[in-house]
Amino acid sequence: METHNSYLAVLSIVILHLGLSAESIPVPKQVYQATITGLVAAGDDNIILNPRFEDGLNNWSGKGCKIELHESMEDGKVFPQSRKFFASATNRTENWNGIEQEITGRVQRKVAYEVTAVVRIYGDNVTSAGVQITLWVQEPDSREQYIAISKSETTDKDWVQLQGEFLLNGFPSRSVIYLEGPPPGTDILVNSLVVKRANKIPASARPFSKNATFGVNIIENGNLDDGTMGWFPLGNCALSVGTGSPHVLPPMARDSLGPYESLSGRYIIVTNRLDSWMGPAQMITDKLKLYLTYQVSAWVRIGPGATGSELVNVALDVDGQWINGGEIEFNDDQWHEIGGSFRIEKQPSYVMVYVQGPASDVDLMVSGLQIFPVNRQARFKHLKKQTDKIRKRDIILKFSRSGISNIVGNSIKVRQIKNSFPLGSCVTRTSMDNDKFVKFLVKNFNWAVFENELKWSWTEPQEGKFNYRDADELLDLCKSYNMEVRGHCIFWEMEYAIQSWVRSLNASSLMTAVQNRLTGLLTRYKGKFRHYDVNNEMLHGSFYPDRLGKDIRANMFKTAHELDPFATLFVNDYHIEDASDIRSTPEKYKQQILDLQEQGAPVGGIGIQGHIDVPVGPVVCSALDKLGTLGIPVWFTELDVSSSNEYVRADDLEVVLREAFAHPAVEGVILWGFWELYMSRKNAHLVNADGKINAAGKRFLALKKEWQSHARGRINELGEFRFRGFHGTYNVEFVSTAKQVNMTFVVDQGESPLVVSIDL
Numbered sequence: 001m002e003t004h005n006s007y008l009a010v011l012s013i014v015i016l017h018l019g020l021s022a023e024s025i026p027v028p029k030q031v032y033q034a035t036i037t038g039l040v041a042a043g044d045d046n047i048i049l050n051p052r053f054e055d056g057l058n059n060w061s062g063k064g065c066k067i068e069l070h071e072s073m074e075d076g077k078v079f080p081q082s083r084k085f086f087a088s089a090t091n092r093t094e095n096w097n098g099i100e101q102e103i104t105g106r107v108q109r110k111v112a113y114e115v116t117a118v119v120r121i122y123g124d125n126v127t128s129a130g131v132q133i134t135l136w137v138q139e140p141d142s143r144e145q146y147i148a149i150s151k152s153e154t155t156d157k158d159w160v161q162l163q164g165e166f167l168l169n170g171f172p173s174r175s176v177i178y179l180e181g182p183p184p185g186t187d188i189l190v191n192s193l194v195v196k197r198a199n200k201i202p203a204s205a206r207p208f209s210k211n212a213t214f215g216v217n218i219i220e221n222g223n224l225d226d227g228t229m230g231w232f233p234l235g236n237c238a239l240s241v242g243t244g245s246p247h248v249l250p251p252m253a254r255d256s257l258g259p260y261e262s263l264s265g266r267y268i269i270v271t272n273r274l275d276s277w278m279g280p281a282q283m284i285t286d287k288l289k290l291y292l293t294y295q296v297s298a299w300v301r302i303g304p305g306a307t308g309s310e311l312v313n314v315a316l317d318v319d320g321q322w323i324n325g326g327e328i329e330f331n332d333d334q335w336h337e338i339g340g341s342f343r344i345e346k347q348p349s350y351v352m353v354y355v356q357g358p359a360s361d362v363d364l365m366v367s368g369l370q371i372f373p374v375n376r377q378a379r380f381k382h383l384k385k386q387t388d389k390i391r392k393r394d395i396i397l398k399f400s401r402s403g404i405s406n407i408v409g410n411s412i413k414v415r416q417i418k419n420s421f422p423l424g425s426c427v428t429r430t431s432m433d434n435d436k437f438v439k440f441l442v443k444n445f446n447w448a449v450f451e452n453e454l455k456w457s458w459t460e461p462q463e464g465k466f467n468y469r470d471a472d473e474l475l476d477l478c479k480s481y482n483m484e485v486r487g488h489c490i491f492w493e494m495e496y497a498i499q500s501w502v503r504s505l506n507a508s509s510l511m512t513a514v515q516n517r518l519t520g521l522l523t524r525y526k527g528k529f530r531h532y533d534v535n536n537e538m539l540h541g542s543f544y545p546d547r548l549g550k551d552i553r554a555n556m557f558k559t560a561h562e563l564d565p566f567a568t569l570f571v572n573d574y575h576i577e578d579a580s581d582i583r584s585t586p587e588k589y590k591q592q593i594l595d596l597q598e599q600g601a602p603v604g605g606i607g608i609q610g611h612i613d614v615p616v617g618p619v620v621c622s623a624l625d626k627l628g629t630l631g632i633p634v635w636f637t638e639l640d641v642s643s644s645n646e647y648v649r650a651d652d653l654e655v656v657l658r659e660a661f662a663h664p665a666v667e668g669v670i671l672w673g674f675w676e677l678y679m680s681r682k683n684a685h686l687v688n689a690d691g692k693i694n695a696a697g698k699r700f701l702a703l704k705k706e707w708q709s710h711a712r713g714r715i716n717e718l719g720e721f722r723f724r725g726f727h728g729t730y731n732v733e734f735v736s737t738a739k740q741v742n743m744t745f746v747v748d749q750g751e752s753p754l755v756v757s758i759d760l
């Protein structure tokens with residue numbers, strides 16, 4: 001069952017958000033964590049019966065396989081981790097076979113549950129395999145749903161603890177929880193399974209960064225005034241200082257620090273690099289403050305020895321974990337801007353920054369490395385001005401002459417009832433069953449996109465077996481509330497996202513299947529989806545061109561356009577806007593779009609997914625500026641931000657929303673969900689599982705309010721009322737000849753003032 005989301009493939013480089021600091025976070029969250037690990041021992045409100053097999057195999061059964069009870073296995077090499085028994089699922093012939101327990105009637109809807117299992121595997125031919133906890137739910141109308149709760153790599157050496165959470169919105173008539181995953185022939189061993197109501201996490205406190213010195217570089221001797229003091233070579237390379245690097249700040253840093261800062265013109269040159277990770281380094285542990293957003297900036301260059309493209313990366317080693325502080329790739333010997341951002345949310349024992357990347361023996365030059373906390377508020381002032389310029393318009397309400405005398409001096413009230421800027425959210429079929437979800441959705445968004453329900457793997461999971469029902473129902477819901485809908489997505493280039501029957505087709509059958517997919521989907525929904533993401537993530541995957549040749553992508557666009565000329569056809573990709581992925585830089589994205597256009601593909605929109613970490617305004621804006629030069633609309637199509645602290649999450653969201661709203665190339669923003677446990681990304685929600693709007697949600701609503709205009713005053717002696725307001729629909733009320741008049745008008749985009757004539 002496809003519940004993946006587009007950015008999951010790259011999560012391995014995103015590390016920051018897991019832990020919590022003892023210093024800045026109130027205790028309860030830690031208690032919550034402790035409770036999870038303590039669950040297996042305690043847990044009297046566990047809804048699983050006989051969770052540790054002390055009552056034999058009672059209440060358990062095999063899903064397509066046999067189950068057995070053990071005190072030990074393999075002549076005493078395998079023992080339970082706790083208590084006396086464990087169970088095995090054996091004689092498995094399919095990946096989905098495993099041990100199961102029916103929990104119908106014991107699990108409630110709209111309640112968040114946390115799940116913990118202790119498992120391992122056993123088998124002749126396997127030493128490690130993924131094990132997944134899955135919840136199967138059947139609704140009264142016999143619709144089935146498979147919810148992946150947790151998945152982890154397990155081994156035959158040790159017990160592994162799997163943890164996850166779930167929330168049911170529908171009305172399950174049956175529910176069964178089970179463990180599955182390893183290849184046939186491998187046994188799944190289970191020591192315990194616990195499913196209990198998740199403890200409510202008390203709202204996090206706003207982390208206040210005392211004495212944050214915004215804009216001040218934490219790198220020691222960054223200007224190299226004192227030789228290489230403060231720096232050390234990582235690995236067996238040699239550092240020395242040269243002169244002749246740029247005096248001007250790299251553009252993204254200039255936008256944060258102001259135009260008059262300058263650099264010394266000195267640079268570190270790294271020679272004798274025996275490995276790609278070797279470069280100049282500093283320890284910065286004591287200089288970092290938790291929860292502050294740090295921007296990274298430098299000029300970098302490589303020496304002559306390079307043969308092709310070289311990668312350069314500003315890396316942070318945080319307690320042994322690599323964090324990306326910015327990454328670029330180039331193949332000349334010019335200076336290049338490198339930039340990025342990061343944040344630490346858990347007290348580390350050490351943090352080292354180093355610059356690395358080029359192949360061994362290629363010299364590396366680094367100038368003006370800066371790491372500084374960003375003052376986000378300062379940039380907001382600039383963005384508000386910009387927003388005023390592009391999203392608002394002067395409006396003159398002009399009352400016709402015959403009626404003027406009656407109404408001069410009368411009071412008038414103008415209220416904006418709709419903002420025309422597209423602001424949407426991802427929805428799922430099951431979230432439709434939660435009335436509170438729907439209420440928030442239709443109240444606060446005017447666009448929607450379906451998380452999975454339109455994907456090929458969902459609409460045709462097996463060849464010729466179609467399921468359009470979920471998409472139809474979602475579409476009906478959106479249309480009934482006048483919401484516009486994006487079609488996501490016709491194809492998806494990532495191999496892991498492609499259902500197995502499609503993966504196994506030979507080229508000629510695949511070509512036919514692609515044609516059938518296009519015809520089937522776009523004929524069925526002709527005129528219904530305003531946008532299509534034609535072929536998701538073309539910068540990251542290449543399933544279709546690998547098999548069908550380089551023209552296939554342009555042909556998908558052309559055919560889609562013929563079948564539904566009404567829809568705007570988008571490219572859609574991730575890590576475009578955060579300078580952290582050399583596969584998907586704005587430059588590469590731009591080139592890909594130009595190439596498609598050159599081949600005749602009618603690309604009508606640029607989708608930036610926006611699964612962003614630690615957004616920094618000037619970095620995001622730089623990407624928008626570059627893509628904006630193509631002259632076609634840019635949308636954030638899957639925006640989500642993640643922080644364990646909901647105030648920091650609120651700040652991140654505000655950064656991206658303000659950048660988007662202030663940028664003339666951006667014509668819409670879609671959030672990738674908003675409801676806890678109904679988002680593919682953790683710690684990204686605006687509304688908690690119980691329906692409470694958290695700090696991030698409140699910030700979102702405050703921005704929406706800020707972007708609506710209201711005005712009141714009196715009609716002047718020319719019979720006019722003037723104000724400036726956001727584009728959208730307005731309601732005006734005034735009194736004329738003792739009559740209350742109430743009417744609506746629409747403010748669209750335009751340079752000149754909009755004159756609305758009101759004939760009385």
Ligand SMILES: *[C@@H]1O[C@H](CO)[C@@H](O)[C@H](O)[C@H]1NC(C)=O
Nearest residue numbers: 049050055057058059060102
């Ligand atoms: C659990 O197993 C016990 C023992 O077989 C049985 O009496 C009980 O009815 C079972 N409970 C459920 C809900 O099936």
Ligand SMILES: *[C@@H]1O[C@H](CO)[C@@H](O)[C@H](O)[C@H]1NC(C)=O
Nearest residue numbers: 065066067090091092185186
């Ligand atoms: C289960 O598998 C074992 C060994 O693979 C085999 O000996 C046994 O007959 C199988 N049992 C059943 C019920 O299929």
Ligand SMILES: *[C@@H]1O[C@H](CO)[C@@H](O)[C@H](O)[C@H]1NC(C)=O
Nearest residue numbers: 123124125126183184185186
């Ligand atoms: C293990 O692999 C061998 C050789 O591939 C095969 O004959 C055997 O059936 C496998 N055993 C299991 C339990 O899958």
Ligand SMILES: *[C@@H]1O[C@H](CO)[C@@H](O)[C@H](O)[C@H]1NC(C)=O
Nearest residue numbers: 023208209210211212213289
């Ligand atoms: C903040 O700065 C002031 C003045 O420099 C200093 O007295 C105070 O101790 C600092 N507080 C913290 C928490 O660092």
Ligand SMILES: *[C@@H]1O[C@H](CO)[C@@H](O)[C@H](O)[C@H]1NC(C)=O
Nearest residue numbers: 504505506507508509510512
């Ligand atoms: C591709 O697969 C189809 C269906 O299995 C088959 O009829 C056809 O001969 C295959 N084509 C080639 C070139 O192998």
Ligand SMILES: *[C@@H]1O[C@H](CO)[C@@H](O)[C@H](O)[C@H]1NC(C)=O
Nearest residue numbers: 417731732733740742743744
């Ligand atoms: C005027 O119309 C708007 C929207 O239709 C409504 O919300 C408002 O209450 C009306 N005002 C009066 C005074 O009728």
